[in-house]
Amino acid sequence: MSILTGTEHADTQSDPWPAPTAARPVVAVVPVPGAKSGTNRALVLAALASGESRLRGALRSRDTLLMAGVLRALGAEVDTDGVDWTVRPARSTRLAAGARADCGNAGTVARFTPALATLREGDIVFDGDTRMRDRPLTPLLGALRRLGADIDSDRMPFTVHGHGGLPGGEVEVDASNSSQLISGLLLAGPRYDAGVTVVHHGSRLPSGPYLDMTVADLRAAGATVDVDPPAAGGTRRFRVAPGELLAGEKVIEPDLNSATAFLAAAVATGGRVVVPSWPDVTEQPGRMLPALLAAMGASTERTERGLAVTGGGTIHGIDVDLSDFGEAAPVLTALAALASSPSRLRGIGHLRLHETDRLAALAEELGRLGARITVTDDGLAIDPAPLHGGRLDPRSDHRLAMAYAVVGLVVPGVEVDDIATTGKTVPDFPRMWSAMLADQSDQADR
Template sequence: MANLMATRPPQPWPAPTAGRAVEATVRLPGSKSMTARALVISALADRPSTLGHPLRARDTELMAAGLRAMGQQVSTLDDERWVVRPQPLTGPAHVDVGLAGTVMRFLPALAAQSGGAVTFDGDPHARKRPLGTLIGALNALGARIESAPGGGLPLVVHGAGALPGGEVTIDASASSQFVSGLLLAAPSFTNGVVVRHQGPPVPSAPHLRMTVEMLRAAGAAVDDATPNVWSVAPGRLAGRAWEIEPDLSGALPFFAAALVTGGRVTLLGWPRGSAQPVDALRELLHRMGGEVSLGTGGLTVRGTGKIHGLTADLSEVSESTPVIAALCALADSPSRLTGVAHIRGHETDRLAALARELSALGAEVTELPDGLEITPRPLRGATFTTYDDHRMAHAAAVLGLAVPGIEVTDVACTAKTLPEFPALWSSMVGSGTAMGE
């Protein structure tokens, strides 16, 4: 009976419909992107590091577990303060990447400098996510990596201690994580690393800036003065205390609730200066009809109940595409979203999935090679498939605020980055106040 229960598909989650304007104050966990980078940098440092207010979610737990598998001491017992005590990288080991791009793209460079073979594998869809560019680059820098015939998972990284490093040219247009994965480990290469990008623009540029800023904060010498070239000198990184910012991508569905319902949502604890693309997101929300302000109480978004369509290049904030697309389906005019061809290689093909699910609700959607055209139409309730993708579940929840009868196939997939999402969301819609501690 237990086995039968374990394989039973998840029960659909009825997305709550808002009966009034949402007035909410939200405290969210730390940024996934910052937590992942801080863990990797700390593992290569010269002394212990701490992470204040990190994100505890599936992706970051898998990152911590992957580092432990390679010999690092990573304590995550305290939700508010994780501790990393760096040790020599060891093997043999096995790393479960789940569906996390950060784990599958940040840890192979460390594994290549370990003392043995390290295998990488993950969820079934993880084997479809692009990795060939990173594997080729690491092999060119002195690593020895065996991959599946398609150039992805499963991998075997044959650790051989310190690697020579040097210069490498790649096409990182499929993911900025290819560059970040090389840069984060670059100080530990004997000769450092120079990465040159040739190809269409690298997406998610703010995440690359975050990588560079965090490396510099740990003492790395990084030269990014030449466009599409990053040079990292060899040298030991410094252990330090990292204060992880609240997760901006995780906050977006809550901010969207203010636009949909004509309410107000405040994200507590937002810093004056941020490594995340807050300005780009603020501009998008403003153009769609929201008012965005940063005060002593946090980052606040106010809506009027009217949502405007827009034409926008989302390449810098590609993680926002599903929720922005949901808002566009509720807007008062058509929208054209572009610059996000690379999100076809995320947890699912997000463009195809959004086109399919929004159309099923009644929207008029045209799938573009690098985006979507969305013409609002009267929407109806229906089952909304998530494809094991947390951002798809966020989009469905936003639509459900205005469209009764939307059932989300697997809201539990939000545990990838915010396990508390269903409870926080239901509390916010039901009571008008959501507090995540």
């Protein structure tokens, strides 16, 4: 499957992908590619570093190639041809005439790179897929203006008029809809004249582990970062001191978010799936996955190979707050639709603002199969119901397409439009999915 790198995904009116139904419990070892979140943070920090950096295990997907493309537009040299990627910072502060940044529908690209553009001299136009024009950017762009940036609009397409740097200082931002808004300010913070102090005022920050990842990656690159404990009313304060970022080698962890669908295959079919090289310690929110799958009736264990998940035969419903791990919500919704008891997924109201409105899409599309899913103020309520086949539209959302594949393992006749959208984070997903079903080897028990 080719990786789509244009501004729109494939025509959803083409022939749908027939989701394979498992003839027996899935037993397989499934290596997953590198983490999108880790790859894109590493790319940004390498573009700001003092010399050449090497990324080992980088994810080659639509989102990461878009990030590499924007960094090139900002003057960095990014070589993605080999297994290992190399990045050299821009040799000049001056942007090329007519510079453009294509962000696609990638939140990390749209929110991490405008701050970098303020460090250059010249104009660069930011734009992306139609959906990206509706995703939250106003708080970020407003905060950059208050730090001294010259940006002409709050929505895509917008132009950053770079003047070779920012004064920096303290700025308030409401990041209640996306923690990426804060990460986008912190990652470039060491290059601001006075560094940056970001103060979040608003409701609880969603996807907190991703902020932990940003802080950890900054510190690993040599930055000085201080984080205050949460204050009354949900206020958070992050400080990044000005200073040089170190070049070097970065090993990208496997993408635990993308592993979710493959491990869910074991739960759905009563089989056993091993994901190799599962990290012992990680900032990725996927570290919560074993406990979540165990609550749904599976057993999990760490083996010499990695994380092994074995389905229990019956899927239990769950009542859980997923505010720190919203990326798992689509696949957990798929499992909940197959469960023997009701489920309640909470703390994920912010998913309305992702690649699509994930809450409405899951309820409407899985409802076509007979699922009983109600959208609540902060999530989804799922009640058991018999399911049947049908054609589903992932609405250009990679996580939804993977969730529908999980349902198709046990519900014959599920067809998924635009399966190529999975290339956003999992290159060649259909091949990997079929290979998992064909494995059935004893390797999963080693």
